[in-house]
Amino acid sequence: MTALPxxxxxxxAAEQSPAGPRPRARRRRDTEHRLAHDVDVWVASSxxxxxxxxxxxxFWWDGTALWVATPAxxxxxxxxxxTGAARLALGRTRDVTVIDGAVxxxxxxxxxxxxxxxxxxxxxxxxxxxxxxxxxxxITPRRIQAWREVNELRGRxxxxxxxxxx
Numbered sequence: 001m002t003a004l005p006x007x008x009x010x011x012x013a014a015e016q017s018p019a020g021p022r023p024r025a026r027r028r029r030d031t032e033h034r035l036a037h038d039v040d041v042w043v044a045s046s047x048x049x050x051x052x053x054x055x056x057x058x059f060w061w062d063g064t065a066l067w068v069a070t071p072a073x074x075x076x077x078x079x080x081x082x083t084g085a086a087r088l089a090l091g092r093t094r095d096v097t098v099i100d101g102a103v104x105x106x107x108x109x110x111x112x113x114x115x116x117x118x119x120x121x122x123x124x125x126x127x128x129x130x131x132x133x134x135x136x137x138x139i140t141p142r143r144i145q146a147w148r149e150v151n152e153l154r155g156r157x158x159x160x161x162x163x164x165x166x
Contacts, residue, residue: 058123
């Protein structure tokens with residue numbers, strides 16, 4: 001038997017084109033698994049003038065929000081603090097979760113030590129001891145979408161207005 005080609009850099013082709021769309025409950029389970037187990041997320045933000053910025057960051061999911069840490073004076077840090085909004089992307093282009101969220105900024109010492117410990121254990125990165133001034137950013141999902149192929153575009157909304165859809 002011949003192996004199927006790898007067309008997206010890691011996922012075998014047989015896994016890239018499922019026979020049919022996943023039901024919403026399965027997509028939600030898959031999304032919650034990704035939130036609990038993935039380590040990095042693409043963070044898209046924009047300056048108040050609309051200039052976009054995209055960067056990968058490590059994150060920790062606390063069950064209701066994603067937490068990231070980035071230098072306070074970086075483009076991402078300034079953008080998140082100024083606009084209070086972000087768009088996040090998890091996964092590959094053929095198995096993606098897109099999250100639009102509301103952002104709150106916190107000084108590193110404003111949160112309990114256990115919080116930073118959980119983030120560091122999860123991400124392998126601890127910003128608390130660095131010379132550069134970092135901030136925590138809590139990103140609370142307002143909308144979550146997940147899809148793999150065109151057959152999953154319909155029904156891709158899993159959350160609206162911060163509430164999971166049934």
